[in-house]
Each structure stands twice: as C-alpha cells, then as structure tokens.
Amino acid sequence: MSASTRLGFFCALAANVIWGLFPIFWNLLRGTSALELVSHRVVWAFVFSMLIAGVRFRLSNRVVRVALLEALRRPRTWGIYAAAAFLIAINWGAFLYAVTNEQVLLSSLGYYISPLFNVLLGVVVLGERLPAARWGAIGLAAIGVTVMTFAAGQFPWVSLAMASSFAGYALVKKKAQLDPMNGLFLETLVLLSPTLVYLTLLYQGGAGDFGRGNAMLDAMLIIGGFLTLVPLAFFSAAAQRIPLTLIGVLQFIGPTLQFLVGAFYFGEPMSTNTLIGFAFVWSGVAVFLIKRR
Template sequence: MSASTRLGFFCAVAANVIWGLFPIFWNLLRGTSALELVSHRIVWAFVFSMLIAVVRFRLSSRIVRVALLESLRRRQTWAIYSAAAFLIALNWGAFLYAVTNEQVLLSALGYYISPLFNVLLGVVVLGERLSVSRWGAVGLAGVGVSVMTVAAGQFPWVSLLMAGSFAGYALVKKKARLDPMNGLFLETLVLLSPTLVYLALLYQGGAGDFGRGDPMLDWMLIIGGFLTLVPLAFFSAAAQRIPLTLIGVLQFIGPTLQFMVGAFYFGEPMSTYTLVGFTFVWSGVAVFLATRR
C-alpha cells in the first residue's frame, strides 16, 4: 500500500468516525431548528475555509498561486464544485426532511444505503473491479440494508435520495483537481448566497436563535461550522487517493457509530430488525476488508 493510499484510508476512517459521533454534539443544540442549524453550518464552514484558504494562499509559492488562479478561471472547475455543492445541499435537505417529519429511521437507513451506492458507482462509472468475495461482501451488506428497509415499513425514498446525493458527491470529488481545502471553500462559497438570503428572511421575521443573548449557543453554532468542515476535508482527501469502492465500505463506520451512540449513549430502544441488519452489514464490511480486490 502506497503512502498516498494509506493517507487516503486514514482520512476516510477519520471522516466517518467524526460523522458517527456527530449526534452527541448536535443533540446539545436540539432547541434550535434543523434548518437554522444547517444554515449556520454552511456560513461558519465558509468563514473557516476562507480564512484557511487566504493564509495558505499567502504562504504558498508564486507557482502554486498562479496554478490556483488558473484553475479558478476554468469553467470546468466551477462546474465540478457547483455540482458538489448542489449534491451536498440536497443531501442535507433530505436529512432535514427526515428528522423534521419523524422519519429518523429512514434517515439512518440512508446512511447505510449510501456506501452501497458508492460501490455501484465505482464499478459502473469508474470501471473499478471487485472480486467474487467482495461482491459477496456487498451482498451481505445489501441483505442488512434490506432488513432495515422492511423494518421501516415503507418505500424509503428519503433514504434513497440521501444515499444517491452523497454517493454522487463522492463521485464528483473523484473528478476534482483542487486540493481539499480550496475545494471546500468553493463549495461553501456556492452555497453561501442562498443561505444568507434564508437567514436574512428568518431574522427579519423575528425568528432565529443566533445572537439572542445566549453566548454559549452562539459559540456552539460557530464550532458546528468548524466541525462540519473537518470531516468534509478528510473525505475530500480520501476521495482523491483511494478507490470509490473502498470509500463506500468504510462509510459503514459512520452509521454504525451513530447506531451505537443512539443505543448505548442516548439509550434508544433497539429492535430485533435493527440488530439483525447491523450484524449483516458489519459481516459484509469484515469480509470486504479481509479479502483482496
């Protein structure tokens, strides 16, 4: 395994561990509406990514600066990162719909389906190949997802939208050529204008929690933007270094950690269907990681 591949593997694991533990942090802000939380995540992620981009630009060599500016002049660059921004916003929107309409199970199911979409796109679009044993691993994970779908009791269109948008985001990031931090700056820049319009309308109507006399809440919303940026940076770095199929399997870390947080930290009830599906998914992950391509 090359140094670049090892770094990509580490980045993918780190991103999914952070995403898996996110419920602990965001649960502390449960009094704020989900849409406002996402809006502040975008705004503060933009602020942090802009600061990092400016510092790096000033410290970089003239050759690096020229190369970056030339990339920013290309329509293809803006097309790629606009597509990435649209897909991640669509993913967040589907997630918001789920959690605000008491469909948390479908939301969790979406995170389990997403890695399977990554594997499918890696094989169909990028021509990545899987051995028979790894196809079997994907099949085990698919059985686990199917069990969770049956448990949900309805066609999981919200889950599929979440899974498809994030898998598409990963595919687009495979085509990206800017380094992860500059790329994330462009993505948040694309999302910034509509987000600011929404926040302006929200506060104009007398709603909104930020700046209402609770410094702790304000700081947590700001930190939330930084925490949003960190795993996306890790994920972007991973997407450029390791196969999409491996990214897909490692993504099972996130929802599994969320499952454990919900079951053991928050004490949520654990159904038999959930436990069976969990067992199949992790059996598939174990087989995938234990076998060669």
C-alpha cells in the same frame, strides 16, 4: 500500499469516525430548525475555510498560486464544485432533520445505504473492478440494508436522501482538481448567496435563533461550522487518493457508530429485525475487507 494510499485510508477512517459521533453534537441543537442549522453550517464553514484558504494562499509559492487562479478561471471547476455543493447541502439537511427529530437510527440507515451506492457508481461510472468475493460481500450488506428498511416501518426518505446525495458527492469529488481546503472553500462560497438570502428572510420575519442572547447556542452554531470542515477535509483528501470502492466500505464505520449512538446513547427503540440487518451488513463488511481476490 503506497504512502499516498495509506494517507487516504487514514483520512477516510478519521472522517467516518467523526461523522459517526456527530449526532451527539447536533442533537444538542435540536431546538433549532434543521434548515437554520444547515444555513449556519454553510455560513461558518465558509468563514473558516476562507480564513484557512487565505493564509495558505499567502504562504504558497508562485507556482501554486498561478495554478489555483488558472483552475478558478475554468467553468468546469465551478461546475464540479457547484454540483458538490448542491449534493452536500441535501445531505446536511436530511442528516440534521434526522438527528433533531429522534431519527438517528434512520440516519445510520442512510449511511449504510450510501456505501452500496458508492460501490455501484465506482463500478458503473468509473470502471473500477470488484473481485467475485467482494460482490458477495455487497450482496450481504444489501440484504442487511433491506431488512433494516423494513424494520424502520416507514418509507425511509431521509435515509435515501442521505445515501444518494452523499454517494453522488463522493463521485463528484473524484473529479475535483483543487486541494481539499480550497475545494471546500469553493463549495461553501457557491452555497453562501442562497443561504444569506434565506437567513435574511428568516430574521426579517422575526424567527431565527442566532444572536438572540443565548451565548452558548451562538458559540455552538459557530463551532458547528468548524467541525463541518474537519471530516469533509479528511474525506476530500481520501477521495483523491484511494478507490471509490474502498471509500465505500470504510463508510460503514460512520453509520455503525451512529447506530450505537442512536440505540444506546439516545435510547431509540431497536427491533430484532434491525439487529438482524445490522449483522448482515457487518458480515458483508468483514468479507469485503478480508477477501481481496
């Protein structure tokens, strides 16, 4: 394993551990609507990414600056990051709706489905190859996800929205040319204008929770923007260094942690079928990781 691949592996691992524990933080803000939470994630992530990108630009050499400016002049660059921004905004909205409405287990289901979409896109779109044993592993995981879908007792639109949007985001990021932090700055910049329009209308209507005298809430909304950047930066670095199929299997770490958080930290009801589905998924993950040929 090359140094670049090793770095990508650990970046993907770190991103998924953080995402797995995210419901604990965002559930503390459950009194705020999911749409407003998404908006503040965008605004404060933009602020932090702009500061970081500005410092890095000033410290970089002339060659790096010229390359960055040339990339920003290409319509293709803006198209890629606009698509990434659109997809990640959908993902954030669905996730925040789930964790603020006592549906953390559905959130974890969404992130269980997402790696299957990643693997499918990696094979179909990017031409990545899978050994026969790993196709069997994907089959086991698919059975587990199907069981958990039926166990949920309702059409899991939140789960499917999270899965499809994040798998698409991973695919788009494979085509990205900017480094992770500059890329994140561009994504949040694309989302900033519609976000500010929404927040303006929200506050003009007398709604909105930020700046209403609750210093703790204000601080957590700001911190949420910074925490948003950390796993995305790790994920972006991983997407440019390791195959999408490997990213897909590592993404099972995040939903497993979310599953444990939902079941044991928040005490959401968990049926026998859910546990059976969980066992199938992790059997698939074990085969995927062990069987390399």
